Amino acid sequence: MSRGETTRTRDGSVDVRRSPSRFARPGWGGLITVLVLAGLAIHGASGLDLSPERLLSAPARTWDFLSRGFPPATDRVPNLAAAMLETIEMAIIGTALGVLLSLPIALLAARNTTPHSWVHVAAKSLLTVMRSVPDLVWAMVFVVSVGLGPIAGILTIMVDTIGFAGRFFAERIEELDRGPIDALRSTGATRLSVMACAVIPTAFPSFTGTSLYCLEKSVRGAAVLGLVGAGGIGVELNVAFQLRQFDTAMTIIIMILVVVLLAERLSGVARKRMLDGGASVR
Amino acid sequence: MSRATNTAAATNRANAGLAAMVSVRGLAHQYPDGTRALRGIDLDVATGEAVVLLGHNASGKSTLLKALTRLIEPTEGAITLDGTNVIAAGPRDLRTVRGRVGTVFQSINLVDQVSVLSNVIHGSLGRQSSPRNWFAWMASSATRDEAMECLERVGLAPFASRRADQLSGGQRQRVAIARVLMQRSRIVLADEPVAALDPRAGREVMDLLWQIVAEHELTLVCSLHQLELAESYGDRVVALQNGRLLLDGRIGDLSRADLAGLYAADAGSARADEPAAELGDLVDRAASGGPR
Numbered sequence: 001m002s003r004g005e006t007t008r009t010r011d012g013s014v015d016v017r018r019s020p021s022r023f024a025r026p027g028w029g030g031l032i033t034v035l036v037l038a039g040l041a042i043h044g045a046s047g048l049d050l051s052p053e054r055l056l057s058a059p060a061r062t063w064d065f066l067s068r069g070f071p072p073a074t075d076r077v078p079n080l081a082a083a084m085l086e087t088i089e090m091a092i093i094g095t096a097l098g099v100l101l102s103l104p105i106a107l108l109a110a111r112n113t114t115p116h117s118w119v120h121v122a123a124k125s126l127l128t129v130m131r132s133v134p135d136l137v138w139a140m141v142f143v144v145s146v147g148l149g150p151i152a153g154i155l156t157i158m159v160d161t162i163g164f165a166g167r168f169f170a171e172r173i174e175e176l177d178r179g180p181i182d183a184l185r186s187t188g189a190t191r192l193s194v195m196a197c198a199v200i201p202t203a204f205p206s207f208t209g210t211s212l213y214c215l216e217k218s219v220r221g222a223a224v225l226g227l228v229g230a231g232g233i234g235v236e237l238n239v240a241f242q243l244r245q246f247d248t249a250m251t252i253i254i255m256i257l258v259v260v261l262l263a264e265r266l267s268g269v270a271r272k273r274m275l276d277g278g279a280s281v282r
Numbered sequence: 283m284s285r286a287t288n289t290a291a292a293t294n295r296a297n298a299g300l301a302a303m304v305s306v307r308g309l310a311h312q313y314p315d316g317t318r319a320l321r322g323i324d325l326d327v328a329t330g331e332a333v334v335l336l337g338h339n340a341s342g343k344s345t346l347l348k349a350l351t352r353l354i355e356p357t358e359g360a361i362t363l364d365g366t367n368v369i370a371a372g373p374r375d376l377r378t379v380r381g382r383v384g385t386v387f388q389s390i391n392l393v394d395q396v397s398v399l400s401n402v403i404h405g406s407l408g409r410q411s412s413p414r415n416w417f418a419w420m421a422s423s424a425t426r427d428e429a430m431e432c433l434e435r436v437g438l439a440p441f442a443s444r445r446a447d448q449l450s451g452g453q454r455q456r457v458a459i460a461r462v463l464m465q466r467s468r469i470v471l472a473d474e475p476v477a478a479l480d481p482r483a484g485r486e487v488m489d490l491l492w493q494i495v496a497e498h499e500l501t502l503v504c505s506l507h508q509l510e511l512a513e514s515y516g517d518r519v520v521a522l523q524n525g526r527l528l529l530d531g532r533i534g535d536l537s538r539a540d541l542a543g544l545y546a547a548d549a550g551s552a553r554a555d556e557p558a559a560e561l562g563d564l565v566d567r568a569a570s571g572g573p574r
């Protein structure tokens with residue numbers, strides 16, 4: 001029985017006052033999706049090689065890592081701090097470049113500011129590609145093209161930021177109020193002037209919020225880029241694990257934790273400052 | 283550009299004689315969702331004339347005012363503003379025409395995030411499309427001085443460096459009027475400029491708008507909801523209903539009863555079921571009562 005139809009009462013007349021059924025019956029599409037997902041999960045689980053020995057030895061091995069990790073090594077802290085600093089710098093430079101570049105791309109991608117629908121499609125696709133390829137994959141690509149080190153890391157973070165910030169900027173631009181934009185159009189301003197005077201200022205608070213969030217995300221991302229050789233603290237982490245120096249690895253993990261938490265905290269505070277905390281509902 | 287050209291244009295028009303400042307023929311607009319907001323509007327407004335546009339909610343007033351400068355692209359019809367064929371204008375000519383038409387729209391028509399002075403300076407973008415006019419701090423001192431004079435005229439010079447979102451509703455509308463001055467407009471389109479204001483602030487803004495229109499011999503089309511304002515300010519009243527022109531007459535030619543009828547019709551606009559009949563009555567009475 002489909003939704004919102006009429007039912008026949010016992011005497012055969014049609015009861016049109018009945019309300020639509022509470023729950024929509026799932027369609028074939030939904031059913032097939034669930035079956036496919038379940039099938040994949042079962043297939044994956046069966047290929048996991050979950051032998052009893054492996055499961056039994058896991059706690060002991062984890063304990064081995066933890067007991068050798070504590071106390072964390074302090075001898076290499078100055079070196080590690082330098083690598084951490086490099087990580088933070090990579091994140092800042094990459095995010096700054098990414099945010100600056102995502103602004104024009106977002107203006108080309110947003111439906112209401114794009115010069116042509118083809119440009120809109122092209123810019124949107126570019127953003128999708130940048131966002132959909134995982135950052136470690138970008139890092140490997142850039143390590144191949146510019147070599148090992150922080151430049152590859154910066155480029156990775158830049159691309160990752162453009163993919164993310166560009167999409168959010170474009171969406172924000174598309175939902176802006178008509179009022180200020182029409183006010184500028186009605187003065188006879190050029191499209192460029194309308195963007196500079198109305199679109200960017202009205203979207204600015206949201207842009208800064210998104211940018212700070214990107215910075216936070218980049219610090220987290222930058223910490224692992226070294227795993228594929230793209231500079232920063234991840235390089236040290238990789239080496240420490242390969243040499244089974246778990247105490248150094250533990251130091252690095254703690255440093256990453258502290259820096260990421262600090263970055264989140266700082267960007268939270270800055271966002272609040274910049275947005276006045278929003279309208280209170282109390 | 284600017285004053286000199288404007289004067290030359292004015293002389294041309296004077297020589298040409300009777301050209302209307304605003305001339306609309308068969309204007310129609312259909313929104314993408316199929317709503318027919320305008321259905322064949324004919325309207326002429328002479329230079330220096332002030333027209334009050336009345337009509338119920340959803341009668342098409344805002345659509346008409348926006349369609350005049352193609353902020354909304356009309357689906358059909360002809361528009362001539364200050365001698366320029368607006369429909370045929372290319373992007374550059376369209377910007378020139380828009381530059382000559384100042385707008386004071388309902389409440390959100392300033393850029394909240396920048397200063398009051400920047401908002402006024404934006405009025406010059408139509409004639410001086412320089413990035414220096416994007417923000418007050420980049421503008422030339424001549425431009426800043428002119429913008430300050432405009433703010434002075436509307437009594438808001440002390441607020442020049444405030445952010446626009448820190449103004450009251452009445453002050454915001456006065457900033458929009460200052461922007462019209464900065465534009466050196468010849469035509470002003472106002473869409474319910476006092477709808478969001480209390481009666482006193484509303485009067486102040488209306489007084490200011492009408493004074494400025496008179497001082498600069500501007501042509502004004504102003505939509506209003508308050509009949510008493512229409513009565514005290516308009517030379518001529520045009521009423522829209524369902525996207526059609528329903529009534530077009532001198533305010534003096536309409537009898538008290540007509541105006542009262544219009545008032546009643548206006549008050550009835552909240553009831554979606556029967557506003558048409560009442561305005562229809564008014565037209566009959568206007569037709570029998572007055573010479574126009």
Ligand SMILES: Nc1ncnc2c1ncn2[C@@H]1O[C@H](COP(=O)(O)OP(=O)(O)OP(=O)(O)O)[C@@H](O)[C@H]1O
Pocket residue numbers: 313314315317318319337338339340341342343344345346
């Ligand atoms: N963006 C839009 N998309 C679709 N329909 C619209 C849009 N804007 C307005 N309309 C419709 O067009 C008609 C005319 O609207 P308009 O805003 O011009 O009326 P108005 O006379 O200005 O009303 P009000 O007095 O409430 O401001 C209405 O039926 C409205 O629903």
Ligand SMILES: [Mg+2]
Pocket residue numbers: 343344345473474
């Ligand atoms: Mg309106």
